[in-house]
Amino acid sequence: MKILIAGGGAAGLCAAAAAAAEGASVTVLEAGRTVGEKLSRTGNGRGNIGNTDMDAAYYNASSRMFVAELFHAMPADSVFGFLRTCGIETRTVDGRIYPMSEEAPAVTANLRDAAVRCGAVIHTNAPVRSLSKREGKFYAGTGSWTYEADRVILATGTSAGCRDRDAGEDASLARSLGHSLVPFHPALCPxxxxxxxxxxxxxxxxxxxxxxxxxxxxxxxxxxxxxxxxxxxxxxxxxxxxxxxxxxxxxxxxxxxxxxxxxxxxxxxxxxxxxxxxxxxxxxxxxxxxxxxxxxxxxxxxxxxxxxxxxxxxxxxxxAGAAAAQVLRGGIPAEEVDPRTMASRICKGAYLCGEILNADGLCGGYNLMFAFAGGILAGKQAAHA
Ligand SMILES: Cc1cc2nc3c(=O)[nH]c(=O)nc-3n(C[C@H](O)[C@H](O)[C@H](O)COP(=O)(O)OP(=O)(O)OC[C@H]3O[C@@H](n4cnc5c(N)ncnc54)[C@H](O)[C@@H]3O)c2cc1C
Incomplete structure (x- = not known):
């Protein structure tokens, strides 16, 4: 099974490690110079990667049913079990879960290395500019190359907290597969x-x-x-x-x-x-x-x-605007994705995970938990679909 993952952030790296561990042939295309640039900045560099008090009530109202079903399919224990297989041990401070060293870049490095150890290929400076599906195959163009795949996982996140990214591009790949869009606006923002x-x-x-x-x-x-x-x-x-x-x-x-x-x-x-x-x-x-x-x-x-x-x-x-925000509200409506698999209900063979979906949580590790859980689930499911 050839799987192409657009976006090497929290969700994309989890999807890559999970799909490659299931034996799929995985390619990650990441627009930035490095993978996980945002993940490495989370929690003021300490990486608040989860919370012991998990509840769908901590996510925006329109996504709560979806979030509850996702965490039923991929409970927090399973997420942290998976992260442990990637070398990520944790510590809990006042209910907030951090990597044991309290260094977010170590989470990025461990996820990246786990994916690569299982055979995933990661290309950086490789923005997916076009995406289409023809006769059951996906074609992703970066400008210099066109990649072909059986399955595609969209994990392109949003421009929250990014000064150099055009918010207009957020979700454009999912749109090209027929998904609709709830307009973005900053959440977790001054x-x-x-x-x-x-x-x-x-x-x-x-x-x-x-x-x-x-x-x-x-x-x-x-x-x-x-x-x-x-x-x-x-x-x-x-x-x-x-x-x-x-x-x-x-x-x-x-x-x-x-x-x-x-x-x-x-x-x-x-x-x-x-x-x-x-x-x-x-x-x-x-x-x-x-x-x-x-x-x-x-x-x-x-x-x-x-x-x-x-x-x-x-x-x-x-x-204070998207660049000052930790997440954006809006994105691909959760109803357009099956929370038991993260498969698109609009385009067969496509999966979506992470912040690209209209599901934002409060401060306290809820957004990374959502990205990790969705990424792991999408990777496992895409490898066997
Ligand atoms: C300063 C800051 C602190 C935060 N702290 C926390 C915290 O402590 N706890 C918490 O739970 N959440 C925190 N968050 C939120 C959390 O980081 C995000 O919700 C999470 O990273 C979303 O993961 P993602 O994989 O969906 O998106 P991202 O991590 O944004 O990854 C998406 C990736 O896709 C790439 N990409 C985009 N478009 C394309 C394309 N066309 N082709 C190829 N690649 C593309 C991007 O370059 C990026 O690397 C914080 C956010 C910020 C900005």
């Missing part, structure tokens, strides 16, 4: 919002609630970074995909920033009252409760101090 004067650079443990036309949509809590254009940090990134969906619907999107998430408003008022009663002067009542740079931004308003600390309302204007 947000452009109203800014609190003089607070750029502040990091604070806080809760963010996303509101659309005044209605609460979702919340997340953790370390928030205030920037000169808006909000960053994991909570802001986790809300960004849905914020993008709501903005595209033309809604009035706001974030409620809560600087004292472990207190109710009444508890916060009572704490501030106790501090005042203890003789702490007004200008020092917030000292040590919130970062000093934030204090001028929350005082001197009409609201009570406790109310203001828990209800800073910021308008959301958009995201």
């Amino acid at each position: 947000l452009r919002t109203d800014v609190l004067k003089g607070t750029s650079g502040v990091r604070v443990r806080a809760s963010l609630t996303l509101l659309a036309d005044g209605r609460e949509v979702m919340s997340d809590e953790g370390q928030v970074q205030l920037t000169d254009y808006g909000l960053s940090g994991i909570p802001a990134m986790n809300l960004s995909g849905t914020a993008g969906d709501l903005l595209a619907e033309g809604r009035n999107v706001r974030i409620r920033l809560d600087l004292l998430p472990s207190f109710t408003e009444e508890e916060a008022a009572s704490l501030l009252g106790e501090r005042t009663a203890a003789g702490i002067p007004e200008n020092a009542v917030l000292r040590g409760l919130i970062p000093a740079k934030l204090i001028p931004a929350v005082t001197g308003d009409d609201q009570s101090l406790a109310e203001r600390l828990k209800n800073i309302s910021l308008r959301v204007y958009g995201t």
Whole structure:
């Protein structure tokens, strides 16, 4: 069985190692200078490759059924069992799974070497520019060469986090096989919002609630970074995909920033009252409760101090863009792929895996888990189909 894999990222390398281990003749065509360039940058170079708390609820709403079925066909234990056969041992920190050395480039190198050991051939600087199917065979053109294959696995990812890649090309190969496309927009991305004067650079443990036309949509809590254009940090990134969906619907999107998430408003008022009663002067009542740079931004308003600390309302204007994002929402609709095999329901003999599909997860290893599971499944299935 001759299998051609377009894209040598997290999903493509897993597919290559899995298909080659099943005895298929595998060729990987990778557009970049090296395989796994993005994978090697994940988790700030540490590679957060999974999470002990796996649930389809951590993926975008339209993909949850697909994600649940995929992880039924390829459970997390099987994914990590496969990674171990590739030489990847793990450690878990607060539920987040990392390679034991906490070096993402080692994950890339181990996957690449496992694929090559099983006979896969990898070509870099080899962008697939055209793809067609004639009389049961696939033909992939790079400009200088045309490759023929019995099966094709599309694992070309998206332009999230890439400065040198044109987002218009994302999913173009799948489109040429007849797939449709849900338009891409950044998810896991900093947000452009109203800014609190003089607070750029502040990091604070806080809760963010996303509101659309005044209605609460979702919340997340953790370390928030205030920037000169808006909000960053994991909570802001986790809300960004849905914020993008709501903005595209033309809604009035706001974030409620809560600087004292472990207190109710009444508890916060009572704490501030106790501090005042203890003789702490007004200008020092917030000292040590919130970062000093934030204090001028929350005082001197009409609201009570406790109310203001828990209800800073910021308008959301958009995201910081695809190059600043960790993943893009959108892509090939999950319904066009069979989650039990990753086979295309549109073009027989084609398989799709990884971020090219419209299934994005929260921060915490969910996107790599999705890419690995889909890649392994696609590789195994394509080798025997
Ligand atoms: C900075 C950053 C940090 C991240 N950290 C994490 C993390 O810690 N945990 C986590 O779960 N997720 C993380 N992610 C998300 C995760 O990296 C992606 O979801 C995952 O890499 C997607 O895998 P993929 O194989 O589908 O796509 P990619 O890894 O993007 O691989 C696709 C490959 O296909 C190649 N390609 C594209 N078009 C063509 C073509 N026409 N022909 C040939 N090759 C082509 C590309 O060059 C690329 O190498 C992070 C993302 C970024 C940007």
